[in-house]
Amino acid sequence: MVSTDLELLIINGPGLSDIEDRSEGPSISAIGHACADLCEALGIGLDYRQSEDEAEVAHWITSDAAHCQALIVNPSGGPSAASADYQVALDALAHLDKPVVEVHLTNIFRTHRKPLQGLSGSAGFVCGLGVGSYLLAIAAVAQQLGVVRAE
Numbered sequence: 001m002v003s004t005d006l007e008l009l010i011i012n013g014p015g016l017s018d019i020e021d022r023s024e025g026p027s028i029s030a031i032g033h034a035c036a037d038l039c040e041a042l043g044i045g046l047d048y049r050q051s052e053d054e055a056e057v058a059h060w061i062t063s064d065a066a067h068c069q070a071l072i073v074n075p076s077g078g079p080s081a082a083s084a085d086y087q088v089a090l091d092a093l094a095h096l097d098k099p100v101v102e103v104h105l106t107n108i109f110r111t112h113r114k115p116l117q118g119l120s121g122s123a124g125f126v127c128g129l130g131v132g133s134y135l136l137a138i139a140a141v142a143q144q145l146g147v148v149r150a151e
Helices: 028-042 054-061 083-096 131-144
Strands: 007-012 045-052 070-074 100-104 123-127
Touching: 007 028, 007 054, 007 083, 007 100, 007 131, 028 045, 028 131, 054 083, 070 083, 123 131
Parallel strands: 007 045, 007 070, 070 100, 100 123
Antiparallel strands: none
């Protein structure tokens, strides 16, 4: 493992705290442990967060994202979220000058949900792979940041 000064921020939005109870897979904590293991192996620092409070998640996106080199976000409530401030924060992801990847545990296209609108060239999208969605996003971010080479 090579240690870097890179910090990855993973933000999980409302609706994910009880995924284990809904039989949709592992707990949000187990996902965090899997992400931490991969980040440690890659030498990337990890700040992993989840909140049911849209205002708190919005603050993380608009303020705390400035202190990391890449961002992975599972908006969960996403475009159907009730708060206008939350939607503005999600829209702000398109303007971050760093790698941003939107992830979802399930295949959102089966439920007729849509990915966030407006994410641009520095953004990626992974869904339907369970915990693998997060791990694939981390691997992609590591490649974008030059931590690992493309094979």
